[in-house]
Amino acid sequence: MLGDLISGLEKEEHKILRETVARFAKDRIAPIAARIDEEDYFPEDIFKEMGELGFTGIMIPEEYGGFGIDPLAAVIVLEEIAKQSASVALSLMVTSVLFGHNVAYWGNDELKKKYLPGIASGKLIGAYALTEPDAGSDSVSIKTRAERKGDYFIVNGQKMFITNAPVADVFYVFVYTDPTKKKEGMSVLLIEKEMEGVTVAKKLDKMGMRGSPTGLIFFEDVKVPVTNIIGTEGMGYPQMLKSLEIERMVISAISTGVSLAALDWMVRYSNERKQFGKPIGQFEMIMKKIADAGAMLDAVRTYLYMYAATYNEEKDNRFESASVKFLASETAVKITLDAIQVLGGYGYTKEYPVERYMRDAKLLDIGSGTSEIMRFVAAKSLLKAGRVI
Template sequence: MNFDLTEEQQMIKKMIRAFAVEEVAPGAIDRDRTKVFPVEVFKKLSEMGLMGLPFSEKYSGGGADTTSFAIVTEELSRACASTGITYSAHISLGGAPIHLFGTEEQKEKYLTPICTGESFGAFGLTESNAGSDAGGTQTTAVEDGDDFIINGSKVFITNASYAKNLALTAITGVNNGEKEISAIIVPTDAEGFTIIDNYEKMGLNASNTTELILDNVRVPKENLLGVRGNGFKQFLVTLDGGRIGIGAMAVGIAQAAYDRALQYSKERKQFGKSLSQFQITQFKLADMALKIELARNMVYKAAWLKDQGRPFSKEAAMCKLYASEIAMENASEAIQIHGGYGYMKEYEVERYMRDAKLLEIGEGTSEVQRMVIARLIGCG
């Protein structure tokens, strides 16, 4: 058993950490306040060849593995979680479904611009009545000659304002009383397609979160992604990979919170000693470090299994569940160690808590992860 990163992974980690420190972190506080999307950051990531990191070089990707994707996501999130979630969704929700289920023509047409950074990746799944119960999808795609006519809406969709095309789920028929849900690639500039970006969020303020309205949007049948009626299965596979991204994000936030708390505890004096000299603070920091180590190993294991072509659904759910919950715990402890200053925005730790909370909700809530794990270990 070898826990060493490969030379390529070490190189990527060194490169992205330097980039995150120099280019991403300095503007994180301002972006959180102004809610400005980090366009310039992603232009530079495109120039570095990281926007298609785990996809084939045939489509202008980097040909790297899932662990490398997790490393980049963690380091970006450590500096700015809004940047981290944008990157993670771009790869795991935007690019992955086309990579996994698209035809050769679809990959060349839709995956290549995602890999080059010309378009951001996005995925239209969640609806107002279809969150954890994604089977509650109400968006429809009705056949009309050689086209589908799509009507419906999607909510909480990441990156859509910056995507030229996105895959979304819709009901393409009903078989024996069961909805036939399919995935269809839709151009965001199609007539009748409206993107609304006006959510007031608790955190991740510099990320793009939108509502999609589809009013008689016409797309050719050739835009069907994968097998008709397999949309439900396809998005479950997609979410498995996405949970590795969420886990990596959570590790990045947890690490950032720990770093800030450790630094502050050494600088802050109380009763003639630094906070780090008090055993109660030492125990808090030890627990934070322990949780980060466990969460990161879980993320790497899930990523490794995925790259080996082995089942990884259970491990993806576990890493997402555990990492997201310890990110919240570490953020809370970091605030506590900072005392009153932790409640002030200039010290940043309160942002970690606001950003981390979404990770216990998005791509399957903590409760759903426990349901998934229970099913996969043979319960019920």
């Protein structure tokens, strides 16, 4: 049956974790998921509770109050949360993995001690700021500049489409410390919201992922202590590549979570809804949609879980991350659209959550690298290898 293949990859502690997260998500998130979407509000109380339960500490070492580094655990947590609300899962992924895990992986002890316990306990919210108004897919063309002046960097520039920006306390910011060196001149600084010269401009009004606030950040002569650098000067580019590897893996769990929720509605509705005297699930064209959804989802989920369970950070995983990301997100878009079709006119209304799933799913093949770019990365990896057998 659906999902049986992956259960063999989960250890006992993963199964317990899944049960705990699923219970929390059903009890605390499901009842307000539609309202989060409708009113586009960030559920601060839910983040506090997730902090108390340790969910914001996925991919943060235990010594800093986290769960430890276990990509499979992160996939399980994000998938279970996304079944109820993809937007809560997206904001959770950004603070815990894109901020938390990156600081844990690349930061020095001082920065880890300063920020990670707050992130792991949900008391601090983090954001990851790479994209700029003129630099999306082409991320090396960012213009944000950090100029060294004694013990400080003076930062000027702006960031666009930053998840959590309107609610975050601290940002993981990609800058150029030496633009003449191109990629080798890219660095990462931790910049706090309260530092003088930082302005979070506005919350964007989006079609989906509502409740996961997305914003612009302006940096105007911001004085950032040199001790806030992640790693060393010029290490930004390799950090970006490695962090995108993890990001593309874990965001795929949001895709599988949304897909599971949509398929669940397709199956339940098809058994109940009768037309022409019988359940619509007995019509072949509806059955095809259900069969395709189940097969695609099981295949992509098995790929994702195998990848997460065997993830080896020492390896170049660009092909796996890019390919699982476009497969999972496009599967989510397809299944959520088909779910609307199966529910007919009801699927098009807000009486059922499938239209929300579709609006949320569409972000998943854009954010963290578009499907076009994912295919480019995947193909480039294979071409570079030269042969596959």
